[in-house]
Amino acid sequence: MKKYSLLIIFILIVTSCKEPIEYQFINSPKTIDCEGLDYDLAHDAYYSFRQDLAIYVKNLRIGYNYLNYQESLGYYIYRGALGNFDFNEIVTPHTKKLLVLLKKNEELWDTTSEKSSLNYKSEFVTCLVENIKNEEVKTTLKALIETNTMNSSIFAENYRANVFDCNTDNHFGMLLAFDTYYQHLYQMKF
Secondary structure, X not given: OHHHHHHXXXXXXXXXXXXXXXXXXXXXXXXXXXXXXXXXXXXXXXXXXXXXXXXXXXXXOOOOOOOOHHHHHHXXXXXXOOOXXXXXXXXXXXXXXXXXXXXXXHHHEOOOOOOOOEOOOOHHHHHHHHOOOOHHHHHHHHHHHHOOOOOOOOOHHHHHHHHHHHHOXXXXXXXXXXXXXXXXXXXXXX
């Protein structure tokens, strides 16, 4: 009996050391260099967001039958920035697994705010904002964050007007992913 107990404990220890999720986008191009969130998790979350959108829009059959992040982002951002999207239709099982890990980073989230679940003053989000290439967008974001008035709904028009900056600015793209997608998923029950 004692041997079986030791064997069970050993199996539990070995299986608990296993990585909780298999990252799918490890070989994708490097995204950002920010502290405050595990790089591999942030990297995979960004690419998973992009893939979720591309698959969703491709399946709508509105003009093309291949995965196209740029077109998908353009389609998504109008309602996504306002949070008026049926996120259940977009989110994939992999993204749900990533969300479980993202929720464990308590500094990333603001559970007390009525405006947003994302903590705009977290180390990670601050780094994203500081490294945005578009100076006008960066200045506006910083002013909204400083006055505690930032949320994706207020910034929606700026996201729409500058959405294609994400093609050349991963910091902006990552912020857009967390602000318009993950913060809404954060509030959902799956």
